[in-house]
Amino acid sequence: MLRKKIHLQPPLLAFAGAALVLSFIFFLVPMGFIGSYVGTEEKGVVDGLISVVNSRLVRVVFANTVEISVSAAILTVLLAYPVALHIVRQKARWRIVCFSLVLMPFWTSILVKSYALLIILGDDGLVNTALRALFGIDGINMMFNRFAVLVGTTNFLVPYAVFPILASLAAQNMQIQRAAEVMGASPLRIFWSITFIQSMPGVLAALLMCMVISMGFFVTPALLGGRQDMMMANIIDMYTREILDWQSASLISVLLLVFSGALSVAILKIQSRTGA
Amino acid sequence: MDSLHTINNRGHAVYRRGETRNRWRWPAFSTVAACLVYAYLILPSLTVIPISFSESFSFSELSLTLYRRLFESSTWMTAIGNSALVATLASTAAVFAGTPAAYAFARGRFQGRSLAQLIVVCPLFVPVIVIALGIYFLGARSGTLGSVGILVLAHAMYAMPFVVVMVLSGLRQVNPSLEQAGYIMGASSLRVFLQVVLPQIRISVIAGWLFGFLVSFDEVIIAWFISGPQTETLPVRMYSSIMWDNTPEIAAVSTLLTLFSFVICLVMIKVGGVESVHASGAPHPRRDVRT
Numbered sequence: 001m002l003r004k005k006i007h008l009q010p011p012l013l014a015f016a017g018a019a020l021v022l023s024f025i026f027f028l029v030p031m032g033f034i035g036s037y038v039g040t041e042e043k044g045v046v047d048g049l050i051s052v053v054n055s056r057l058v059r060v061v062f063a064n065t066v067e068i069s070v071s072a073a074i075l076t077v078l079l080a081y082p083v084a085l086h087i088v089r090q091k092a093r094w095r096i097v098c099f100s101l102v103l104m105p106f107w108t109s110i111l112v113k114s115y116a117l118l119i120i121l122g123d124d125g126l127v128n129t130a131l132r133a134l135f136g137i138d139g140i141n142m143m144f145n146r147f148a149v150l151v152g153t154t155n156f157l158v159p160y161a162v163f164p165i166l167a168s169l170a171a172q173n174m175q176i177q178r179a180a181e182v183m184g185a186s187p188l189r190i191f192w193s194i195t196f197i198q199s200m201p202g203v204l205a206a207l208l209m210c211m212v213i214s215m216g217f218f219v220t221p222a223l224l225g226g227r228q229d230m231m232m233a234n235i236i237d238m239y240t241r242e243i244l245d246w247q248s249a250s251l252i253s254v255l256l257l258v259f260s261g262a263l264s265v266a267i268l269k270i271q272s273r274t275g276a
Numbered sequence: 277m278d279s280l281h282t283i284n285n286r287g288h289a290v291y292r293r294g295e296t297r298n299r300w301r302w303p304a305f306s307t308v309a310a311c312l313v314y315a316y317l318i319l320p321s322l323t324v325i326p327i328s329f330s331e332s333f334s335f336s337e338l339s340l341t342l343y344r345r346l347f348e349s350s351t352w353m354t355a356i357g358n359s360a361l362v363a364t365l366a367s368t369a370a371v372f373a374g375t376p377a378a379y380a381f382a383r384g385r386f387q388g389r390s391l392a393q394l395i396v397v398c399p400l401f402v403p404v405i406v407i408a409l410g411i412y413f414l415g416a417r418s419g420t421l422g423s424v425g426i427l428v429l430a431h432a433m434y435a436m437p438f439v440v441v442m443v444l445s446g447l448r449q450v451n452p453s454l455e456q457a458g459y460i461m462g463a464s465s466l467r468v469f470l471q472v473v474l475p476q477i478r479i480s481v482i483a484g485w486l487f488g489f490l491v492s493f494d495e496v497i498i499a500w501f502i503s504g505p506q507t508e509t510l511p512v513r514m515y516s517s518i519m520w521d522n523t524p525e526i527a528a529v530s531t532l533l534t535l536f537s538f539v540i541c542l543v544m545i546k547v548g549g550v551e552s553v554h555a556s557g558a559p560h561p562r563r564d565v566r567t
Contacts, residue, residue: 009383010385012465016376020395022373023399026411026432030414086306087310102317109514116323116324118518126323155317158317215403216403216405223515256403257406261402
């Protein structure tokens with residue numbers, strides 16, 4: 001009996017062979033290289049870490065990264081929630097249409113979006129031209145600053161936040177809402193104390209996921225932000241290719257990996273606990 | 277008009293007058309908010325379309341000048357060609373490596389299976405910049421920076437988790453007893469995979485390839501680190517164009533990419549729709565095994 005069972009579930013290790021080789025050479029080995037550059041002969045890991053943390057530039061960039069990713073995550077969830085709520089309340093056909101309005105920006109290249117925002121928000125962009133023509137207001141500076149970075153980041157992240165919130169809204173048992181309706185609860189109260197509370201796992205997962213994704217942002221701060229809005233990914237690029245200080249680059253990327261790894265573990269915990 | 281809305285919105289319970297009006301007001305607010313966010317998501321990409329048909333930001337006359345310049349520019353056309361080539365090869369490699377791997381993770385029994393799955397899917401959870409830095413070191417040490425090979429294989433590794441996740445979700449909807457029937461009749465695992473499993477998950481495999489293609493076609497950071505002047509991909513060209521020289525052709529490229537993503541979106545909905553139909557209406561062979 002046992003032998004038959006084993007026969008019916010073959011090992012199949014060879015089937016995973018190609019994937020494992022590919023992941024080994026192009027993922028594990030590169031990670032190993034980063035690990036090996038963390039400490040060099042003239043400067044150990046601890047000394048390297050101390051000099052990285054003591055650098056004013058690195059500290060500013062760390063603060064930027066935390067500020068931008070936290071505020072972008074909160075703003076994104078605020079924007080994504082009404083969309084998820086709207087989609088979940090639609091009938092089948094409209095649901096597909098609304099869903100594709102979220103899916104399309106998801107498939108649009110971040111460079112197209114960045115270029116579009118440059119056109120819209122730039123000094124000679126659409127908004128400023130319109131303001132000048134209509135009200136004679138001299139240009140508002142909306143480009144190459146924190147505002148532009150947050151617009152670019154939230155614009156990119158909203159689809160990512162809609163999916164988990166939508167999942168937690170769609171999984172809800174409508175009977176509870178109906179019961180509350182019958183008992184005379186106001187729609188606002190139903191939303192607040194039933195729908196919203198039940199969707200908290202999705203909201204939390206979306207919040208953390210947006211933070212993880214935006215922590216590693218590279219294109220948006222580089223193209224839309226100013227020099228003072230650099231994030232960790234940009235400084236890794238700078239250390240690697242401009243300053244040629246591979247040790248600092250490796251140390252910063254290990255720190256980034258640790259931060260985002262901790263957040264990812266938190267997401268998985270939430271998802272496994274709630275089954276969302 | 278108002279009464280029409282209340283009828284549309286009630287559906288199940290009986291309301292007194294005040295409550296019905298109350299009930300209508302709240303969805304209206306959330307609908308307005310949702311529509312504003314849709315506009316926020318969609319409009320930026322759409323603004324590039326009129327820009328691409330005009331010269332120097334004036335909408336007075338429409339022209340195809342930017343498109344002509346784009347198709348005559350060898351740097352842009354090389355970048356588009358490179359991206360298409362790299363994405364095709366990388367996604368194909370990811371499917372060839374990832375599909376059997378997903379089958380092994382779903383049905384196989386070997387020591388360290390979950391560890392193997394973790395290793396293959398792990399790149400999804402690591403910031404791309406960290407992967408890019410590691411592959412840059414690999415390329416620098418092996419002297420392969422700027423070659424097509426390292427770019428294709430790096431993108432294949434990066435796209436593979438998406439393929440694996442898609443195929444795994446496809447496999448979850450396939451009844452394993454059909455495979456077991458194959459094994460009982462003495463088929464090798466390769467034969468079962470090719471003739472029993474693959475036909476049933478082909479839509480997931482196609483969707484995985486498409487996903488992998490798009491992931492590679494869109495990928496900037498790894499390509500920014502390891503591509504050379506000869507292997508510059510389209511996203512890298514766009515990045516440097518926005519960053520440094522701001523060539524006007526980028527409006528035309530952006531329009532083409534926006535249309536491309538629109539088409540992709542339609543295809544995905546189509547494929548996704550087919551897949552859900554496939555999942556719900558029990559397919560032919562499964563019923564045969566049960567009875």
